[in-house]
Amino acid sequence: xxKLVVCIKQIPRVTELPWDETSGTLRRDLAPGMMNPxxxxxxxxxxxxxxxxxxxxxxxTMGPPAAEEVLREALAMGADEAILICDRLLSGSDTxxxxxxxxxAITKKCPKFDLILCGAYTADSETAQVGPQLxxxxxxxxxxxxxxxxxxxxxxxxxxxxxxFRETLEMEFPALVTVSMENYKPRYASLAGLGKAFDxxxxxxxxxxxxGLTASSIKTKGSRTKVRKVFLRKAQKGNVLLQGAASVVxxxxxxxxxxxxxxxxGKSIEENKHDDEK
Amino acid sequence: MQLNPCTKHKLIRxxxxxFAETELAPIAAEIDRTATFPRPVIEKMGRLNYFGLQVPKxxxxxxxxxxxxxxxxxxxxxxxxxxxxxxxxxxxVAVYPILQFANPEQMKAYLPKLASGxxxxxxxxxxxxxxSDSASVETTxxxxxxxxxxxxTKIFVTNxxxxxxxxxxxxTGFEPGKPQSSVFIVESNYAGFLRxxxxxxxxxxxxxxxxxxxxxxxxxxxxxxxKIGDGMKIGLATLDNGRIGIAAQALGxxxxxxxxxxxxxxxxxxxxxxxxxxxxxxxxxxxxxxxIAAARLLLYNACALKDAGAPFGCEASMAKLYCSTVASKxxxxxxxxxxxxxxxKEYDVERYFRDAxxxxxxxxxxxxxxxxxxxxxxxxxxx
Numbered sequence: 322x323x324k325l326v327v328c329i330k331q332i333p334r335v336t337e338l339p340w341d342e343t344s345g346t347l348r349r350d351l352a353p354g355m356m357n358p359x360x361x362x363x364x365x366x367x368x369x370x371x372x373x374x375x376x377x378x379x380x381x382t383m384g385p386p387a388a389e390e391v392l393r394e395a396l397a398m399g400a401d402e403a404i405l406i407c408d409r410l411l412s413g414s415d416t417x418x419x420x421x422x423x424x425x426a427i428t429k430k431c432p433k434f435d436l437i438l439c440g441a442y443t444a445d446s447e448t449a450q451v452g453p454q455l456x457x458x459x460x461x462x463x464x465x466x467x468x469x470x471x472x473x474x475x476x477x478x479x480x481x482x483x484x485x486f487r488e489t490l491e492m493e494f495p496a497l498v499t500v501s502m503e504n505y506k507p508r509y510a511s512l513a514g515l516g517k518a519f520d521x522x523x524x525x526x527x528x529x530x531x532x533g534l535t536a537s538s539i540k541t542k543g544s545r546t547k548v549r550k551v552f553l554r555k556a557q558k559g560n561v562l563l564q565g566a567a568s569v570v571x572x573x574x575x576x577x578x579x580x581x582x583x584x585x586x587g588k589s590i591e592e593n594k595h596d597d598e599k
Numbered sequence: 600m601q602l603n604p605c606t607k608h609k610l611i612r613x614x615x616x617x618f619a620e621t622e623l624a625p626i627a628a629e630i631d632r633t634a635t636f637p638r639p640v641i642e643k644m645g646r647l648n649y650f651g652l653q654v655p656k657x658x659x660x661x662x663x664x665x666x667x668x669x670x671x672x673x674x675x676x677x678x679x680x681x682x683x684x685x686x687x688x689x690x691x692v693a694v695y696p697i698l699q700f701a702n703p704e705q706m707k708a709y710l711p712k713l714a715s716g717x718x719x720x721x722x723x724x725x726x727x728x729x730x731s732d733s734a735s736v737e738t739t740x741x742x743x744x745x746x747x748x749x750x751x752t753k754i755f756v757t758n759x760x761x762x763x764x765x766x767x768x769x770x771t772g773f774e775p776g777k778p779q780s781s782v783f784i785v786e787s788n789y790a791g792f793l794r795x796x797x798x799x800x801x802x803x804x805x806x807x808x809x810x811x812x813x814x815x816x817x818x819x820x821x822x823x824x825x826k827i828g829d830g831m832k833i834g835l836a837t838l839d840n841g842r843i844g845i846a847a848q849a850l851g852x853x854x855x856x857x858x859x860x861x862x863x864x865x866x867x868x869x870x871x872x873x874x875x876x877x878x879x880x881x882x883x884x885x886x887x888x889x890x891i892a893a894a895r896l897l898l899y900n901a902c903a904l905k906d907a908g909a910p911f912g913c914e915a916s917m918a919k920l921y922c923s924t925v926a927s928k929x930x931x932x933x934x935x936x937x938x939x940x941x942x943x944k945e946y947d948v949e950r951y952f953r954d955a956x957x958x959x960x961x962x963x964x965x966x967x968x969x970x971x972x973x974x975x976x977x978x979x980x981x982x
Contacts (some may be wrong), residue, residue, distance in 0.1 A: 510612075513651075
């Protein structure tokens, strides 16, 4: 039986959230939560694997007590067991600390996994780092932005879209993939499934101590990023109307704006930077 | 009674909201305009148990409590009241009486089809001369061999145009001094079961409301629901439950209109500032928010009583009366906040405004709710 682990995250269900000026973090408490969309696609990918092969799906999240909601939703969609890592000591973890904690949880609770699936990125912070960092922590072959998975015995074949081309990669289990939102449109949880999700006993809550993490170890190995400043960059747009014959307008346009569209027509970023400084 | 939603109720709300916003929001205005019953979405909803909300799992239902059921209806109606109506009538007044009064054979025969949404149910009491006065039903059922032969005309049947099964109230005789009615489970494929044209209604236009004609329609005697003469009992119990559903629907409409109004008030600039910064508009918003919150508590109170097995008829009437009144008021204010745009079909509040009115009329008018409430207060409440 294949053992699949899906790492999911609860994010605020709005596109714009105010942030706390002093800590520089988002005021997540103001919005209801939801499962991060890419994580939901990753879960759907796992569910589709389960439809074709014998598989057991464990969903894991780290978050506040309210993150139970996304785990229950995952159970309602068809996951088999859920693990919530919840501890005040872990609040404010950056991607490095998060991947370290996930590694501890996976090593302790599902050491014999075949495949870990993560969302390619989260809609609230969009770093796309936790998946690859977790692969580093666990020393696994990994592929990010995967849009299709095929399993052939112990081999995993993945297709992914990067920089406007598609590539197919093969790797051996155990492995890690991060799933993009190209395919694997998530199924809706049925209402009966939602009811059943609360009857499932395979729901474990772990704290830092359960994972062998102490306040001091979290401090030394924990979050390495600090938010120095948060600011809203104001878009400064203006309209310019060029008038006249086509050849005149095009020449005028290139004279005025060629440097600004440099990246589009292939100039290096360094060159642009240089131009801007001038 | 728990006032804060539990995780389960929160998750059900989120999940239904996600479905409604993804699947219903894009089509809601169009199916209203063209008065179309959206079969493909209904089929999807069937697969997700929306038509078996309180049906036990053994018959393929979701076996939900009443608060959950109210949340489902509320969230669908928040986006598309006509489909909320289809769901609440099917679950609340077609499936519910079968759950309460059917014998095991009838349950086995009908609940799986209804719970999966493969069959849509309807409840058919109203006639030209029998609405609030439900004892004046003129449709008759006469025993002939192993059948009852039904004759009569039912009007304003919600889901009538598409129903596969209708619970028909018919006269089966006279007790001393008053008519005796009974309820029959009638399949739409029975000979003599005919549908009228769809009604051209002010709101809820995507729901196929029609008349039903019963012309020498033979119904097997085994399809009698409950016993002969149970009509009034089944009718009253069913309407108590149905009122919870309509209250939830009205609440959903109010919530949808309210959210649209708040969004618009923050965006719409007049006098070089958003109209939400004007105290007049703020007063409207404060009243809408408060009344919706009060309506929701009344509704969940009725649901909690029902789930606890306590009498809930009076509380269901209070919830229905208040939620529908709030829906009409809030949708009207939402149009007002939108100004001229709110009177245009380009904005959803125009539809919400039309949809809200009927919640004060069907499943017992507001006047009938007051009658039920006053009757309970005067005869049963001890201070």
